[in-house]
Amino acid sequence: MNNSSAIKLESIELDNNRIVVNTTDLPASMPHYNRMKRSRKAANPSKTIKTSRQTLFIDSLMNTFQIQTDASSPILMTSTDDELSNLPQFDRIDEQENNDETSIDMNEESSITHNSVSLKRPRLSYNKRLEANARERERVHNLTAAFEALRQVIPMYGDQSKLSRLSILRIACSYVHVLGALNEIDFSQGQNAYTLNESFHMLSCTILNELKRKKSN
DNA sequence: TAGGCCATCTGGTCCT
DNA sequence: AGGACCAGATGGCCTA
Numbered sequence: 001m002n003n004s005s006a007i008k009l010e011s012i013e014l015d016n017n018r019i020v021v022n023t024t025d026l027p028a029s030m031p032h033y034n035r036m037k038r039s040r041k042a043a044n045p046s047k048t049i050k051t052s053r054q055t056l057f058i059d060s061l062m063n064t065f066q067i068q069t070d071a072s073s074p075i076l077m078t079s080t081d082d083e084l085s086n087l088p089q090f091d092r093i094d095e096q097e098n099n100d101e102t103s104i105d106m107n108e109e110s111s112i113t114h115n116s117v118s119l120k121r122p123r124l125s126y127n128k129r130l131e132a133n134a135r136e137r138e139r140v141h142n143l144t145a146a147f148e149a150l151r152q153v154i155p156m157y158g159d160q161s162k163l164s165r166l167s168i169l170r171i172a173c174s175y176v177h178v179l180g181a182l183n184e185i186d187f188s189q190g191q192n193a194y195t196l197n198e199s200f201h202m203l204s205c206t207i208l209n210e211l212k213r214k215k216s217n
Numbered sequence: 218t219a220g221g222c223c224a225t226c227t228g229g230t231c232c233t
Numbered sequence: 234a235g236g237a238c239c240a241g242a243t244g245g246c247c248t249a
Contacts, residue, residue, distance in 0.1 A: 121229085121234090128235095133226060135236070140224070162247095164222065222247085231238075 156207060167210035174199070174206040 124132060147165050154171045156163065163171070180186065181196040194202065 123228085129227080132236085136227085136238090137225070139237075144223090166222095218249100220248095222245105224243105224245085226243085227241090229239085229241105231236105233234105233236090 155203070163210065167213065171203070171206050171210060174203040178203050 147168055150172055151163060151168050154168065154175050156171060177194055177199040178196070181194060181199040186193045
């Protein structure tokens with residue numbers, strides 16, 4: 001796949017105080033970022049993925065409640081303590097680990113070997129840990145969505161769907177300079193103030209560099 | 218196959 | 234006290 005070879009940076013033009021991207025070299029169909037959203041095992045189900053105690057716990061939950069779920073969907077569960085008490089007692093494993101640290105299975109997830117417990121806060125119970133994990137997933141998903149929103153408003157095209165987050169930030173930063181110059185606003189607070197031409201050139205260079213970087217990866 | 222990128226889990230710390 | 238945020242670890246996916 002080498003559609004990016006057709007990209008011409010000079011296609012970025014300034015027209016009547018608006019940035020215009022010439023899309024004549026665009027591929028007919030633009031890949032959609034969401035299509036890149038990956039399920040960790042979806043693409044290669046035959047590969048072995050280490051099973052954490054949490055995953056085992058979720059599996060047992062799903063077996064217990066006979067939950068069917070899409071692999072790409074976050075697992076959201078609510079359950080009562082009574083229901084949880086019917087599940088395998090993973091806390092016993094904790095006790096075993098605490099009593100005999102040398103017997104830790106090295107194939108287990110590394111976090112299990114973190115037997116240090118915060119003095120400020122005790123280790124979370126499993127349902128609290130699952131809730132925290134779900135919140136963290138939600139937070140990261142929001143972050144990803146924000147990057148996607150930012151990606152859609154920066155002047156790029158072609159292989160844009162595969163821009164890394166770092167590239168998105170770099171290009172967006174250059175773009176802000178151009179917008180500032182267009183509106184005669186100095187975002188740099190007097191330091192390194194760029195003219196419109198300089199800002200425009202910087203944006204082109206940034207896009208070019210990020211595409212080069214991506215190609216070289 | 219190595220390296221880049223990203224999702225997820227986890228524990229620590231900050232903040233309300 | 235508990236949720237938000239952060240960073241480290243881990244492992245899967247993808248590309249050159």
